Amino acid sequence: VVSARRVSRGRVKTLLPGEDASDATDPEITRVWERFPKILRRRTADPEHIYHVHSAAVELLVKNVNPTSEEALIFEANPGPGVLTKALLEAGIPQLRVFEKIPVFVGHLELLKEQYPSQLDIVREDFLRLASISASDEYGVTERTSQLLRGVPHLPWKNEPVVRVVGTLSRKKEVTFLRFLLHVLPQRASIFAVGRIDFLLFISGLEYTYITSTNKDLRRYRGISVLYKLFFDIQVIDKVPRRLFLPLPPKWKPKPNNVAVDHDNLFLVRLTPRSDLFELLTPPERLLELVFFIRQNMVKRTAYVIPTLEKWIPGCGPRLIHCGVKVFSRMGDLSPDQMLTLFQQFSALSEYQDSPFIAAVTREMREEDPSYPEL
Structure with a gap:
């Protein structure tokens, strides 16, 4: 939770117009x-x-x-x-x-x-x-x-x-x-x-x-x-x-x-x-996939959710809409919790594990760490 309180400047001097x-x-x-x-x-x-x-x-x-x-x-x-x-x-x-x-x-x-x-x-x-x-x-x-x-x-x-x-x-x-x-x-x-x-x-x-x-x-x-x-x-x-x-x-x-x-x-x-x-996702190792999901999908925050995800898993749109995803939602419209929920729904699809998305995650992880397991 982000919280803020009233700011106190104490004895700090404010610069006057034209003052060096x-x-x-x-x-x-x-x-x-x-x-x-x-x-x-x-x-x-x-x-x-x-x-x-x-x-x-x-x-x-x-x-x-x-x-x-x-x-x-x-x-x-x-x-x-x-x-x-x-x-x-x-x-x-x-x-x-x-x-x-x-x-x-x-x-x-x-x-x-x-x-x-x-x-x-x-x-x-x-x-x-x-x-x-x-x-x-x-x-x-x-x-x-x-x-x-x-x-x-x-x-x-x-x-x-x-x-x-x-x-x-x-x-x-x-x-x-x-x-x-x-x-x-x-x-x-x-x-x-x-x-x-x-x-x-x-x-x-x-x-x-x-x-x-x-x-x-x-x-x-x-x-x-x-x-x-x-x-x-x-x-x-x-x-x-x-x-x-x-x-x-x-x-x-x-x-x-x-x-x-x-x-x-x-x-x-x-x-x-x-x-x-480490309780947000099961198994917790899926957090790395969540990071990739967020980074990729927030590059263009005005992109619509359904067409974007259908590039990874063709035809997944109707199932995501059935889960509550709005047709005209943009990636940048989603709160962090909504983004997490969207990933949970996306990763629960039957095609997920064999999708190009997982291949892209694995490829990036192996570039960073050669010991990362291959598909």
Whole structure:
């Protein structure tokens, strides 16, 4: 369920017409970039990493981190200057594991480690490069994923999340990290092999539109919107101005496109894998087929449902109509639950297992994983 609450901007200053962004730079931001000028002071529209360094963001994260139990681990991805790291330790988080590769930041974090030796664990990895890490593991070159999760117990899927990942994502990391999560989650692979792991993340306005858009807004609604809602319980918590994160964005604003996007704020969301995820379909391995079904059919959201599915299984239209599918329904008109129901009806057809659809799924899966069984 996607929920939102009233946004509080607190003491954040609003830019006046004609005011230069640099004139409104918050003293907290200035103090941090003066300590790490080579890394953080340069403005950029497309940074590799974005760092939460201002109290407006840090206090919000600390307030909402809420470990599910005393045994639960908090992972902080790319802590950078360690502003949140210090705040979490001071708040009494019993087990905090941070992932940082940049040497100057690692050195600063090691000073915190001296103050909190039993609470803080430093791992010299970029957790947000999980796709690359998992790929190298699959080829047998490394075992880096298991190192990220060392000491984390394997728990039944319905248990409370065993790890909470906290971080701020640049657009580059959203595309690689979040898409990878959507890829491995239905397989219960990579980090999800240990059980449910949830995420407390600042994301861009663009990703926010994908996560929250519904079938009432065909311009913004995407296949990825359907996958997010089927795979995760989603909570939208708050938003914080982008100019309170480092590196600062450029003074010019992105050109508007056809989809209205809030580029001025980052949105704090909690993504928790659904406890009933592997009960949506029988057998649960069919989730991979569901992903392919959604991705293929949401490419053209204005396509009519019946003609589209008859390309996979000729003559299936009357049977689907008998099951309740409306004749003039378009793919983009379907809610996530309706899309799931449509797939359940489609996959229950007698021709399904021998259809070109299954052949296409198998072909794609084998391109990604040669060990995937052939038809």
